[in-house]
Amino acid sequence: MATKLFIGGLSWDTSSEGLQAAFAEFGEVTEAKVVTDRDTGRSRGFGFVTFADDAGAQSAKDSMDGVSLDGRNIRVDVANDRPRGGGGGGGGGGGGNRY
Secondary structure (H helix, E strand, O other), X not given: OOEEEEEEOOOOOOOHHHHHHHHHHHOOEEEEEEEEOOOOOOEEEEEEEEEOOHHHXXXXXXXXXXXXXXXXXXXXXXXXXXXXXXXXXXXXXXXXXXX
């Protein structure tokens, strides 16, 4: 089963390719992505690495948490999948007069 790790505290200089290279020694990385600002394209300082198996992910988490990558100490934890929902907004009452 694939396991996704959250990587925080990334340097602005860390790329998705650099992130993949840093974690590849722990197992098969199926995806590595540095999250960027959609307007500026600049790194937001965090990313995700997905491993093909749990053992590789656990090994990477244990070995890389607190380690310096591109001059910054990174934080590594298991990612929590957030539901992708559109929703939100709204509320407020319906019509009617308010006196």
